[in-house]
Amino acid sequence: MTWPNQRPTTGPRESGPHDSPRPPLTPRSGPAGAPGWAIRGTGSHLPRRRVRSEEVSRSLGLDPGWIERRTGIRERRVAADTEASSDLAAHAARRAMADAGIRPDDVGLIVLGTSTPDELGPSTACRVQALLGARHAAAFDVAAACTGFVYGLQSAVGWLATQRGAPPHALVIGVEVYSKFLDPGDRGTAALFGDGAAAAVVGPVPSPYGIGPITLGSDGTRAGDVLIPAGGGRRPASAQTLAERGHTIHMDGRAVRDFIAATFPRLVAEAVDGAGIKPADLALVVPHQPNPALVASLAPDAGLEPAQLAIAGHDVGNIGAASLPYALDTALRARPSAPGDLVLLAGFGAGLTWGHTIVTWPPS
Template sequence: MRSEDVSRSLGLDPSWIERRTGIRHRHVAAPEQAASDLAAAAAGRALRAAGLEAADIGLIVLGTSTPDELGPSTACRVQALLGARDAAAFDIAAACAGFVYGLQTAVGWLAAQPVAAPHALVIGVEVYSRFLDPADRGTTALFGDGAAAAVLGPSAPPYGLGPVTLGADGSQAGDVLIPAGGSRRPASADTLADRGHTIHMNGRATRDFIAGIFPRLVAEATEAAGVKPADLALVVPHQPNPRLVASLAPDAGLDPAQLAISGYDVGNIGAASLPYALDRALRAGRVAPGDLVLIAGFGAGLTWGHTLITWPPS
């Protein structure tokens, strides 16, 4: 769906969304598609790219804010769709930082397995279109639907994932949330009437959080690794507002050319944004063996996390 069409639906100038966010398009899931359908398709592509079968997967970790149901986990739905009968499966509710949280979970699981360990699937997926108030320009302008997945397996030093650093600040949980549908405000005629089942976002607070957290994550990751921001071959940030995140590159000590920004074409796809942007960068030939790649996620909760990858030979 084109942003100019979304702008018109909001009664705005056709260029309003693109001028403020840089987002040109976003995908909308078909009516019959749930999060598990998008996630399974992305996981299947990741398995084929890795030359693996579903039977090779021992763990499925799925990050999402828009699950098929409150329970069971959407990861279990994906396990069934893939036919990965030997895989443990569960969801992670860390919003847009869910992929980084999933990486940490998969790394810990792999480290505890025998030498001939199976592989792990880490998936990010969102179907935000089902949770938007079409009259709310602050959310409708930003969010899209999407899924992406990564396969993790053993790697030999010096290649692979470095330490994963995670953080959260629950005191700001109200800044971005879907307030109804859980145990605090179960579904009722009142919650439907006040659109409690749609995304509510404090735009100013969210913008301030992004402006502070992204440069901080870059500084933390590079200082811990004993490198400089300029040494990073690629930086993959979450991109709720692509234009805003790109504008923060100088504050983080980065050249904008170091950033992998794909949100211009898909909008904010939440937990899927990091693996999707990384895949786009890999397909474009932007990463070579030995390159340092920073993954930096942040989102509702508030949650955040980062890790450095020393890219392995293909």
């Protein structure tokens, strides 16, 4: 099932469809009654400009329906010339804070995942902190590509668990403006990528609800599968790198497809085995979705029913670190999770990187 794209910009989320909370199934770390951390609000933001796949197909000399047939992507959003990652991220963060019912002064940490920062330094998270007026927040970026949101959750949970005296909420944001880093003539990337941002507020919740153990991994031997090869210290910007389009995304499409096909079912298996549950016990599975059609087709291999998957990439394409939190926000707007629901977040991307966690959804 594809979750409909219903995203109010402000206001609290309605209560779930169940009459009473379901006892959590996921084992929680720590003693009974110990406080934990949960996602307390979500929000997302897309640029105004829509570019339909028919238009991209024609520009690549392809049949108008080629992209949608192969990927399921109908359109994507494209940032304006004056919009950078921090602008999109700040909009998404404001919506997540409104959903959680908190103010900028309640935020102690901003951790932002992106592969398309405003500049090489400072961190884009610091730009977002200034835009939000979150004066008490520490801020930094994580560079884990499309797994950036899951890596950011780990950073947020670790920080919240050890801080004393800081505001007890963290903003975890994923954002990309890939359109500024695309070769419009490369069908392998121009067909897939779009722009967007999504965010989540992480805050305290009583045990046994909250974010379960987070498992992260990487394989740096395959860093060349997807990358922007120029602009860093190894290949600084020059006339030659510009001529070679070294500042655009380069991707080995076949290698990436094989990685997705092998990794998503493995992450589901690892998560449910570690929690001592079955795939059918998951109320919602939110994967990164670089190719919505491909990821949806992997549900049987992962032991899942199509209705368990939150697929929202049809109307945005691959928005990188924002892909997973955008799908989560879209799914929750369409059908709020009930207390005790088990929600699996599964990310994977360039680096290569991957990560997963099961969230025992808290009461509102």
